[in-house]
Amino acid sequence: MALLGAGLLAALAQAQTPPQGVTPNEVLLGTIADLSGPVAPYGRDVRNGLQMAIAEINARGGIHGRQLRLLVEDHGYDPKRSVLAAQKLVNQDKVFAIVGSFGTPHSLAAMQVMFPKGVFSLFPMALARETYEPLNPLKFAMLPASFDQIAPVVPGLYRERKATRACVLYQDDDFGHEVLSGTEAGLKTVGATLVERASYKRGATDFSSQVARLKAANCDFVVLGTIIRETVGVIAEARKLGFSPTFLISSTGYSELIPRLGGKDMDGLYAVHTAAFPYLDDASAPVADWARRYQAQFQSAPTIFSVYGYTKINLIARALERAGPQLTTEGFTRAMEGVDVPGDIFGNPPMRFSAAQHLGSSRSRLSQLQNGRWKVVLDYDQFR
Structure with missing residues (x-):
């Protein structure tokens, strides 16, 4: 004892x-x-x-x-x-x-x-x-992970944009593969599959071959597993080739650096996010x-x-x-x-x-770059 x-x-x-x-x-x-x-x-x-x-x-x-x-x-x-x-x-x-x-x-x-x-x-x-x-x-x-950000928004946006040929361009690492998996899961719910996928190694600066592949596949809906510089490079290359699909990115692309670095060419990009960018002129x-x-x-x-x-x-x-x-x-x-x-x-x-959940929230919303500023187009729980 x-x-x-x-x-x-x-x-x-x-x-x-x-x-x-x-x-x-x-x-x-x-x-x-x-x-x-x-x-x-x-x-x-x-x-x-x-x-x-x-x-x-x-x-x-x-x-x-x-x-x-x-x-x-x-x-x-x-x-x-x-x-x-x-x-x-x-x-x-x-x-x-x-x-x-x-x-x-x-x-x-x-x-x-x-x-x-x-x-x-x-x-x-x-x-x-x-x-x-x-x-x-x-x-x-x-x-939430890129998978949980991308999978819920893909079906509704894919239908809303009347897309028929979905593709993905992603960084070949854990981050990019989350985006790839989320895209595939979201497309599956509407009976669609990827028609093309292209990847790049971390640190790449030239995306001409990847964008050419997507254009050749007639992609009209492209999900990006990219960071800031890569996002700007991919979209700029697409505009140069006259290639204008719907581009969607996870919260890695929800940044003022995208329009600041890429200018008007970045308009139209959709991004999933939670908190809103703090524009000070209307805060x-x-x-x-x-x-x-x-x-x-x-x-x-x-x-x-x-x-x-x-x-x-x-x-x-x-x-x-x-x-x-x-x-x-x-x-x-x-x-x-x-x-x-x-x-x-x-x-x-x-x-x-909670003891059963160590992620604070899985909810996201969707914004689009319009005239160089992010505008919410789907708020929380509006994804369909």
Whole structure:
């Protein structure tokens, strides 16, 4: 009995021991972003949103007496560098969680470093189901995977555009294959199949052969598994060839950089997304006030990726509040599974996490580029 009692006390003490990255005065977080590679504008804006929310929380006294601190690592959009960055944050800096890690293959690779050390993966900027499935007490996601974004919108848009020949052009990695799978699943519900598919390697800049293939196949509906630069390159090449199918992209293409880099040629592109781009000339009063604070801190206008970063930290703050002052890994998981957030000022859908669901929301909406600006054409739950 004495031995059993000693064992129970030891187990209880271990369960109450703060995890790495947690002290009486601080919770240490990390993020891995592209700050020098092809999607560096995305990475910088996510980082800025994270930092802005952290600064505001700390100015209010932190959470249960703890300040939040963020360490930032750059992977230059290279999955190998993402692994090295994760190793540094996890093993050397000993962070509590990595939040908003950028890129699908990058985030999935980093998780292999994080989970054996009990480090959370919180709301990565990665559109893969592996960021929230299968259930794992250490991983939570805010954005639905490309599969879950693309599959529901394809049937209705395909019919609405009276399309007959669907095709896909995608990046040959985890991210691109999610888009491919989602497209195939969506088409299946309306009895259609892909007539052509074309892929490219990460980092490619010439898409002439892929676009020529799609044009030769008479594609009138093309789903893109592309990032910013690649999206602009593909559509510009199509316009040059007089090829004008309906183009659809996941939330990777919902950015002001598309019309800024590609100009008028980008009009007509459809993109799936959640939060709305914060156009400051017609923003609501709360968003305009938030944007003024952002500009004062970073001397630049916020983008949708700034919104994502800001939202992620505030979700984490809710869970830290719920977990209480005795913060443990198990306690944070339980607290995160109880977070229930109504829609916010940015247009995000209500998000609810549970023990059976570590994705905040699977709902999306659809916008189209019209005269260089994104306009919502199908709101939440309007997909048919």
